[in-house]
Amino acid sequence: MQQTSKRLIPGYYFSLVITLLGVSLIVLLPFAALVISGWQVGAQQFWQEATNSRVLASYLVSIKGALVAAIINTGFGLLLAWVLTQYEFPGKWLLDSLLDLPFALPTAVAGIALAYLFSDQGWLGRLVVPLGWKISYTFNGIVIAMIFVTLPFVVREIQPVLEQLDFSVQEAAYTLGGGTSTILRRLVLPEILPALVSGFGLVFARCLGEYGSIVFIAGNQPYHTEITPLLIMFKLEAHDYSGATVLALVMLLFSFTFSFIIHSWQRWLLQRKG
Amino acid sequence: MQLLQTKPIKWLLLVLAWLFIGIVLVLPVGLVLVQAFASGWHTYLTTISSLVTLQAINLTVTATLISIVFNLVFGVSAAWLIAFYDFPGKRLLNALIDLPFSVSPVIAGLIFILTFGRGGWLAPLFSAIHVQIVFAPPAIFLTTVFVTFPFVAREVIPVLEAKGREEEQTAALLGASFSQILWQITFPAIKAPVAGGLVLATARALGEFGAVAVVSGNIQGKTLTLSLLVQNLYNDFKFNEAFAVATILLGSTILVVLLKQRLLKN
Incomplete structure (x- = not known):
């Protein structure tokens, strides 16, 4: 049946041609240019470009920022999803x-x-000056920008799971004398853990690549507040195309490996849950 | 549900949630509005009606419209192909369609520089016919199409796969033509995801910054989109003007969000 009905619906070649044309021109061709350009760099120069001290420092800033932002947004994302699914309150639709x-x-x-708001004269930056804190033009600013752009990711992953969760088991455990924290840890957490993991992964990956919101607030000091995408931008402005290519390939390799790990972890969690 | 339903805990969590959203979301958006009008209505109106701003609006809207048309044609074709037929390499095709989502905007710009820029593969071809791609509007259109590439396909494919192919197959057996099947059977079923995908693509296209910044070359009157204009004004310390132009983007964003919620309800 499957074989005979394979191309029963008209339009196979039509949709095939449009799809392949689109994918080839917009995705395959430019990516091929990147890979070939990376190939032409040569192994030794590739390694040097990928591991010089300024580049290494930028990886560290990007990864550290993404990690902190992902942890904060996972926490607050859980909180927001919980509030939105479990409580009734005025202004819920607005939130x-x-x-x-x-x-x-x-x-x-x-x-x-964000840069304006958290600068020393800004509405919020001003408030933390007496404490000796600085947000704009420091690492803190990078984290704030990352938190902003990835704010919805975890919430939108967990919300549907919490909405569908049948709390009768949890309530039974509660009436039987189970403590709230035990119930949350043993009964609620396993249900939402796969969504939590995938939300965390989405936030982390997006933060690593983010450019636009960060450059204004980061201060962009080499070795301290320079993220890898910005370094790519600098190399391009200096017409150092091979240097930019190397960094781009390292970033792509890292993010593909990372999303592979997240996917596998999530699949394992879902399987274990049954 | 008694779990965490005691009043003090509920209020504590609610206050925390609003505080967080207030600090990282409401205040920045409020600040854009306040700063835009900080030098008065007159400056605001002069800024947003200046020639540079109008040219930037023109370029941004053109790039967005091109992305919308591309997304519609490509997205529906890809979904049709993937949902209705079996062929080798389907998983690979799926992965390739998603690829632009997992790439940093800066890398999205870079790959088009490497393809069309000085020393790029296709550079000789386009210089022979005297068409400039990089540091000119065509590269802005290409990168905008790239960053919005998966939106409609991503929304439509799962819906069409869930719907199944039986109705289309029956119609084909009964002798319906391609356009009859498309317009009378398939399209009514995918209207909502198509619209949803287009709304998301519009938002992204209007506001794309990193990828466009790489390929634009920042030529006033020629390759400045609204986002790039905001950047230039800000870097020139013309803060109020930057925020004034930003309100145009903010306004269109809010429209897009409202449109998306409207669509979700129906």
Whole structure:
């Protein structure tokens, strides 16, 4: 049946040609240019470009920032999803709608607003000056920008799971005298863990690649607040195309490995859950 | 549900949630509005109606429209192909469609420089016919199409796969033509995801910054999109003007978010 019905619906070649043309021109061709350009660099120069001290420092800034932002957003994402699914309160629709903003707000707009807000004269930056804190133009600023752009990811992953969760088991455990923390840890957490892991992965991956919102607030000091995408930008402006290519390939390799690990972990969690 | 339903805990969590959203979301957006009008209505109106701004609006809207048309044609074709037929390499095709989502915007720009820029593969071809791609509007259109590439396909494929192919197969057996099947059977079923994908693509295209910044060359009146104009004004310390232009983007963003929620409800 499968064989005979394979191409019963008309339009196979039509859709095939359009799809292949689109994928080839927009995705395959430019990526092939990247791989070939990387190949032409040569192994020794590749290694040097990929591991010089300024580049290594930029990896560290990007990874550290992404990790901190992912941890914070996983925590608050869980909190927001919980509040939105479990409680009734005035302004609930507003909170829910606001969460969509970072998906749609242009990164340059977010970037200048955050840089201004958290600078020493800004509405919020001013408040932390007496404490000796600085946010804009430091590592803290990078984390703030990363938190902003990835704010909805974890919430939107966990929300549907919490909505569908049948709490009768949990309530039974509660009436039988189980403590709230035990119930949350033993009964609720396993249900939402796969979504939590995939949300964390999405946030981390997006933070690593983020550029627009970060450059305005980061200060962009080599070795301290320079993220890898910005370093690629600098290399391009200096017409150092091979240097930019090397960094791009390292970033791609890292993010593919990372998402592979996250996917495998998530699949394992889902299987274990049954 | 008694779990965490005691009043103090509920209020504590609610206050925390609003505080967090207030600091990282509401204040930045409020600041854009306040700063845009900080030098008065007159400056605001002069800024957003200046020639540079209008040219930037023109370029941004053109890039967005091109992305929308591409997304519609490509997204529906790809979904049709993937949902209705079995062929080798389907998983690979799926992965390739998703690829632009997992790439940093800066890398998205870089790959087009490497393809069309000085020393790129296709550079000789385009210089022979005197068409400039990089540091000109075509590269801005290409990168915008790239960063929005998967949106419609991603939304439509699961819906079409869940719907199944039986209706289309029956119609084909009964002698319906391609366009009859497309317009009378398939399209009504995928209207919502198509619209949803287009809304997301519009938002991304309007606001794309990193990828466009790489290929634009920052030529005033020629390759400045709204986001790049915001950057230039900000870097020139014309903060209020930067925020004024930013309100155009903010306004269109809010429209897009509202549109998306409208679509989700129906």
